[in-house]
Every structure is written in structure tokens, then in C-alpha cells.
Amino acid sequence: MLIRNSLLAIGLLFLTASCDKKRVFDDYKAIKGTWNKDSIVSFQFEQNDTVTPYNMFLNIRNNNDYPFNNIFLIVNLEQPNGVTVTDTLEYMMANPDGSLLGKGFSDVKESKLWYKENEHFPKAGNYTVSIQQAVRKSGDIPGVEELNGVTEVGFRIESVESKE
Template identity: 35%
Template sequence: MTTGSQTTSLQLFFAICFSLTLFACDRNMVYEKIEDVPGSEWNATAPIDFVVPVDDTLTVQNILITIRNSSSYKYSNLFLFVTTTSPSGASVCDTVEVPMADDKGRWYGKGFSHSYDSRMPYKLMIKFPLKGDYKISLLQGMREETLSGIEKVGIRVEQSKIK
């Protein structure tokens, strides 16, 4: 029988191992950053911004969105407003639906305990037209001013495996 502190230590160990496996470095990764949502409470007026430096305008790349939700998240999806601003200042805003759970409430993301990590394609097989810093802003687009249960959000840019 394990004590409470042994159980907590074991859970922490597995969380670290899982995170290292899920987010391990690979050759295709160009950029990745994951930000905490303070208190797992995402306000509808609080965008989470990422600055993606782009030096390569020739390689085909993919942009993915990473979401970590807790099991207390009460919806089966998440709507996001994604605004991308190029180095020239031109902006494009997309509304993106991220499926989070199936019809029976089973989370799509990988996880254990009470947290689940999902990675969803946002833009596939694109070439950035300009070199420089691209700003990608994520804003929750649900019908609640404060959305509970979203712990982290992130952006990943990787080289496409299909050229």
C-alpha cells in the first residue's frame, strides 16, 4: 500500500515522463511554445500571443495548436479565434473548432489523471511568404466570458513530411 506522498511522487514522475515523450524534440520541429492559462480560467478578452520567427520561405510547413484541458472542462469542443499577423502587418483571423471529446465524453487527447493534451492541425502544407516575425494570437471563442478547464495552449510549427 502506498502513502499519499508516494502516490503524489509517482504521479509527478509519470507526468514528467509523459510530457517529455509528448513534447520531445524532433527534427521536424521549427518552433514550439506552450503557455499556461492562469488558474485554468481563460477570459474571452485575454488573447495568448506567440511570436514565430520565420527565416525559411521555401520549406512546406504545418502549424498545429496544442491544448491541455482538465477533466473538469465541461464541453466537447473549443472554439478559438486565431489571428495571424505577418511581418508586413497584414492580419488574417480564423475561427477554429477544436474537437475535445467524443459523443460519449471520452477525451481525444492523451493524458492521465485529470489532464489531457491534444494537438490539432491548424494550417497544413503552407509556405510563409515573408521572412520575419509572425504573431499568432489565440483567443477562446466560447460563449462564456471566463472559460474554466483549459490549462495550457500552444503553437507548434513543423516541417511538413510531404513536400
């Protein structure tokens, strides 16, 4: 019975991994309780292909403790030559009735958010993506110090065309 269950688990893992042909990079960092406005989540990756276009995504896993219907993020993409491109982005995270957007069967939902589409990496080498939350309450100038409900932040790169 144990061997059968182990083989089933390995088979499911192989099946899941083999179906994701577009994935080039995919990583998550856990957020412990609250996401402080000064806490920066960073991902480092090596990219040597400067010809092929890629799609990049920010992945946010949040739960019912998330108190807002949107999220503001400051994202820095640092190139190997030290040039940094900074974007301030806003994404919807909940429906008008307060139910969370994203995929998931429990109270944790995962939102796959477009960051860059059909992008070519300008230089070969090591890149760093840094993500910081910049949520503010309506009418308030200072940002939310501690953002509740975000459990993980991820970054994903996909090839535009699937690799056969």
C-alpha cells in the first residue's frame, strides 16, 4: 500500500511538472503574518537569452484577512549592467462584494498578475526583481505599515511559445 501511494504521488508530481512547458523561472517567498511596507521581496535569476520574448508575472497568494480590493506594488527589475527599471503597479484583488479574485479552493487565493508581456531581456547575465507593497488607504498619504492577508509573493517567467 505504501509503495502504491508513493508511486501515485511520484506520478502526479511528474505529470504536473511535465505539463508546465512554458515555465522558465517560478519561485515564491513566504510572508510571515504581515507584509511590512519596508519589506522587499527579491528574486534573482540568470537569463542568457536576449532574443526570445518572455512573459513575466507577479504571483500573490492571499487569504480572507486581506482587507482591500486592490494592491499597489513597486517592482524593480535590475539588469546585469546595473540599470534598474522601476514600475508602480495596481491590481484588483477582490470583487465588489469583497470575495477574493484568483484561483484556489480554500480561503487562500492565488492571483497571477501580468508584469511584462512579450519582453526581451536586453543583456545576458544575472537579474534581480524586487517587489514592495505600496498600499494606501483612501485619502491617506502614509502607506499601510503592515499589510495583512498576503501569505506568499512569487515571480514567474514564461516563454511566449511553449517548448515542445
